[in-house]
Structures are given as C-alpha cells and as structure tokens.
Amino acid sequence: MEIYQLRTFVAVAQQGHLTQAAEILHLSQPAVTAQIKALEEETGVALFERTSAGVMLTEAGKLLLPEAEAILAGTRHLLHKAKSFKGQLGGKARVGTILTPTQLRLGPWLATLKQRYPLLQISTFQGISGSVLNEVRKKELDCGFYIGRNPYQNVHGLLLAELPYVVAAPAAWRESLEGCDWRTLGRQPWVGVSQFSSLSKLHSEIWRERNIAPKKVLDIDQEQTMVACVEAGVGLCLVRRDAAEAAAAQGSLWIWGDAAIDVPLTFIYPGERSDDPLVLVMIETLEAVWQKPLRGVD
Incomplete structure (x- = not known):
C-alpha cells in the first residue's frame, strides 16, 4: 500500500467522481482507476460503487476513509516537521560532566538544547574535573565542566559560579581544634586529593600560602569519598561548603572556622573551537539557563 494510493482514495471519496479527482490529482482518469483497483485488491474489499452520477463509497470504504x-x-x-529542520544545527556533542546534575543545572540545560536544536545528539560522560579537562584538551570530549584553575592555554573556560570550599574536620576533633590557627591545622593528618584531581594544585597553593606542610594520609579523587573519610575520623579535608554543611547538619563532621576559599566552576572547550557553531549553541543555552552572560576565566 502506497501513500499516493491513499491520497487518490481520499480524493475520489471527497469528489465523488473519478474525472474530478483526476483533475485535482493531476492524473489521467485511467491512472486514478488503476490506483483504486490496486488498493481494492490489496485490502481485499471494494471501496466504491459506480452510480449514474459518479461513484460512492461502499460501507467498507466509509469505515476505511477516516483511517x-x-x-x-x-x-x-512529518513533512512539515522535516522542513522545519532545514538549516538547523545537527551532529553529535560529547559533554564531560562532574558533581551532580542539580549543581550543573544539567536537566534544564539539556532540555533547552533539545528544544532549540532537536537534531543535536548529546551524550554525557561523568568523571572528575581532571579527567574531563584532559579529555577536552585532547578533543576526546567536545566540552565539559571543570572545577579549579585551568593550566592549559588551548582550553578555554567560561565562569559559571564560584564554589566556596571550607576545611572539614571529624566531629570528634571540634573540641581540640575550635579557635586554632592554620599552623595547628598543619600538624593534623589531612585527606589529600589525587594528583589527577583539579583540586590537587588548590590544596598545594593553600598550604604553601599558609606556610604549612601537612601530612597526607590518603589521596582521594572523589568528593563523596573525601567527606566519608572525614566523617570516619581519618583527617581534615577541603570540601565544598554545601557538601560539608549537609554532613555537618547530620553531626557527622565539623566545619572549622568561617574562612572559605572560592574555586571557579567553569564550562570548558577546546580553544580552537571558539567559533564552532556547536560550541556557540552550548554557550548560548548555558547563558539562558544560568541567566547571565558567561565571561572568560583568566
């Protein structure tokens, strides 16, 4: 069964005459007759009865016409929708993600992308900041999200937010550390971060600026594990304020002091793709979701 046969069937039913239907369809009458006959043979039922005035639908034809x-x-x-896609951006985008979907506003962002660019195919790959940065640098990912200071000139970053980090300590250490200075903190065991984490350099910079050299008892590359180690009494750690406050509310750790270190959360992409339409629509939709223009990070 072909679409053109159905179109002919409907035209004949609406006109009630083979000749008039042929004129509308820009076909010859024999061609219209042949298409109706072929459709009747395929369906196994008669669709029309001939009358002195033309043709009329059989009972079977009346039932099949709405279909x-x-x-x-x-x-x-389908055709109208396909035509609306003409000139729209298509292709595939590989996006490196970190943290949680809520913190990155991934749901609203991906929904906005699909609404505005329905032909775009998007795949996300969850990782840690360091791995996302490295894969964007090597162009294995088209773009991604990153926490920390980007050391690569060939990777561009746009600031989404400043994330405050605080010193988290085991809850049992509060009595001995409350009101102490950084030098005292430097004599405590610390949960460090893996060299592959974007926060590794941040830890080193903070310790260097405070002139302390704490003993790292672990190297961890995932924040939830860091929090778990602090809760278990392993040592101190730099943790995002919101994660630390959530654990502190449960009484499982304690936040030292009120000093917070702001760390940039950025959207990153290969520098040579600054004019790439794919990257530009990513930025455009991120700005819509974050409700602000995104500026570069030095």
Missing part, C-alpha cells in the same frame, strides 16, 4: 485521512494527515505533519 486513510489520518495517515495522510500524519505524513503531512
């Missing part, structure tokens, strides 16, 4: 009209309406809708 045929619905199919034709569906094909028109």
Whole structure:
C-alpha cells in the first residue's frame, strides 16, 4: 500500500467522481482507476460503487476513509516537521560532566538544547574535573565542566559560579581544634586529593600560602569519598561548603572556622573551537539557563 494510493482514495471519496479527482490529482482518469483497483485488491474489499452520477463509497470504504485521512494527515505533519529542520544545527556533542546534575543545572540545560536544536545528539560522560579537562584538551570530549584553575592555554573556560570550599574536620576533633590557627591545622593528618584531581594544585597553593606542610594520609579523587573519610575520623579535608554543611547538619563532621576559599566552576572547550557553531549553541543555552552572560576565566 502506497501513500499516493491513499491520497487518490481520499480524493475520489471527497469528489465523488473519478474525472474530478483526476483533475485535482493531476492524473489521467485511467491512472486514478488503476490506483483504486490496486488498493481494492490489496485490502481485499471494494471501496466504491459506480452510480449514474459518479461513484460512492461502499460501507467498507466509509469505515476505511477516516483511517486513510489520518495517515495522510500524519505524513503531512512529518513533512512539515522535516522542513522545519532545514538549516538547523545537527551532529553529535560529547559533554564531560562532574558533581551532580542539580549543581550543573544539567536537566534544564539539556532540555533547552533539545528544544532549540532537536537534531543535536548529546551524550554525557561523568568523571572528575581532571579527567574531563584532559579529555577536552585532547578533543576526546567536545566540552565539559571543570572545577579549579585551568593550566592549559588551548582550553578555554567560561565562569559559571564560584564554589566556596571550607576545611572539614571529624566531629570528634571540634573540641581540640575550635579557635586554632592554620599552623595547628598543619600538624593534623589531612585527606589529600589525587594528583589527577583539579583540586590537587588548590590544596598545594593553600598550604604553601599558609606556610604549612601537612601530612597526607590518603589521596582521594572523589568528593563523596573525601567527606566519608572525614566523617570516619581519618583527617581534615577541603570540601565544598554545601557538601560539608549537609554532613555537618547530620553531626557527622565539623566545619572549622568561617574562612572559605572560592574555586571557579567553569564550562570548558577546546580553544580552537571558539567559533564552532556547536560550541556557540552550548554557550548560548548555558547563558539562558544560568541567566547571565558567561565571561572568560583568566
């Protein structure tokens, strides 16, 4: 069964005459007759009865007409939708993600992308900041999210937010450390971060600025594990304020002092792709979701 046969069936039913239907369809009458005959043979039922005035639908034809009209309406809708895609951006985008979807506003962002660019195929890959940065640098990912200071000139970053980090300590250490200075903190065991983490340099810079050299008892590359180690009494650690406050509310750790170190959360992409339409629509939709223009990070 072909679409053009259904179109002919509907036209004959609406006109009630083979000749008039042929004129509308820009076909010869024998061609219209042949298409109706082929459709009747395929369906196994007679669709029309001849009358002195033309043709009229059989009972079977009356029942099948709405079905045929619905199919034709569906094909028109498909064609209109396809034509609306003309000139729209398509292709595949590989996005490196970190943290949680809520913190990155991933849901609203991906929804906005699909609404504005329905032909775009998006795949996300969850990782840690250091791995996302490295894969963007090597162009294994088209773009991604990153926490920390980007050391690569060939990777550009746009600031999304400043994330405050605080010193988290085991809850049992509060009595001995409350009101102490950084030098005292430097004599405590610390949960360090893996050299592959973007926060590794941050830890080193903070310790160097405070002139302390704490003993690292572990190297961890995932924040939830860091929090778990602090809760278990392993040592101190630099943790995002919101994660630390959530644990502190449960009484499982304690936040030392009120000093917070702000760390940039950025959207990163290969520098040579600054004019790439794919990257530009990523930035455009991020700005819509974050409700602000995104500026570069030095």
